[in-house]
Amino acid sequence: MANFLQLAVSEIPVSHQAPCMERRASFEVSSRTRVKQRPTRASYERDVVHAILDEGLVCAVGFVVDGEPFVLPMAYARWHERLILHGSSKSRLTNALATGAKVCASVTLLDGLVLARSTMHHSMNYRSVTIFGVAAELSDREEKLEALTRVVEHVLPRRTHTARAPNELELRATMVLALPIELASAKVRTGGPLDDDEDLDLACWAGSLPLLLVAGAPVPDPLHPPALPVPAELLHYDRRAVALR
Numbered sequence: 001m002a003n004f005l006q007l008a009v010s011e012i013p014v015s016h017q018a019p020c021m022e023r024r025a026s027f028e029v030s031s032r033t034r035v036k037q038r039p040t041r042a043s044y045e046r047d048v049v050h051a052i053l054d055e056g057l058v059c060a061v062g063f064v065v066d067g068e069p070f071v072l073p074m075a076y077a078r079w080h081e082r083l084i085l086h087g088s089s090k091s092r093l094t095n096a097l098a099t100g101a102k103v104c105a106s107v108t109l110l111d112g113l114v115l116a117r118s119t120m121h122h123s124m125n126y127r128s129v130t131i132f133g134v135a136a137e138l139s140d141r142e143e144k145l146e147a148l149t150r151v152v153e154h155v156l157p158r159r160t161h162t163a164r165a166p167n168e169l170e171l172r173a174t175m176v177l178a179l180p181i182e183l184a185s186a187k188v189r190t191g192g193p194l195d196d197d198e199d200l201d202l203a204c205w206a207g208s209l210p211l212l213l214v215a216g217a218p219v220p221d222p223l224h225p226p227a228l229p230v231p232a233e234l235l236h237y238d239r240r241a242v243a244l245r
Contacts, residue, residue: 032132033185043186052129052186053078055243056107057155057213061085063103065096076105077147077154082178083131084147094175097135105131105179113209116193117202123189125208131184135177147176157245158233213239 027033027044035042043049059076062069072093077084083105087094097103107129114123138144149160166174193206215237218230 027182027184029185030183033130033183035185035187038187038189041187041189043188044184045186048186048188049129049181049184050078051243052109052127053083053107053181054154055127055239056109056129057239058107059083059085060106060108061093061103062106063093063096063101065092065101075151075155076107077150078181079147079150079178081181083181084151085135085177085179086148086151086174089173089175091175094137094177097177098137098175100134103133103135103179110211111190112211114189114191114193115206115208117195117199117204117206121193121195121199123193125189125191125210127186127188129184129186131179131181133180133183135179138176138178141171144171144176147178148174154242156233156237157242158231162231 025046027046027049029044033044053076057075058073060071060073062071064070070092072087074085074087076086085097085105109127110124111127112125114125116122138147145165148166152159152163192208195206215234218234220226220230
């Protein structure tokens, strides 16, 4: 089984290290990563970016092919300072990224609706991360397997303890890429509405509606019911708990 203990940078094999692995507490701010709209909501702290990535489930990956923009959602994982992406080895996305196309990856966690007294001041509470860069294909078999294992474990911890690992045909049909988490920033909104003074006396309820990602009851495979009981990690599935593991 893969070992998911966090390693110090000096303990990570050189082949697994992204460029500039001397980690700083904050990301360097560039013209691409600087948040211009509501800059007070920006964070360039590495821990903030990591926490959002670790809690999220879906990453939106943006890229351009022949002048046409595309944005595709996918499951992902953070492997130290790399964002692991994957897809069919014949897909437009993987082939574009493997040949050096610039990519923008974004993860957003929706925390609530913000209801103001003015429709123009309605908003949402959220935590988001945006990463820019160029991804590299992971061609080493063991590294590729480890990366795919981390994607599955990111979605559901301990799932790879019982589920079958990819076979050789599945490995060949899948391309795995690693995007360095270096050109990155976070943006976070919390709190209630920011109404104009002249609207405060309006007969309109104002406040916020918190939203949570809550798991329902597990549904066994109806065609081939499993003989085993529902795993404990499914009965108590919580993304924030997964992020803190």
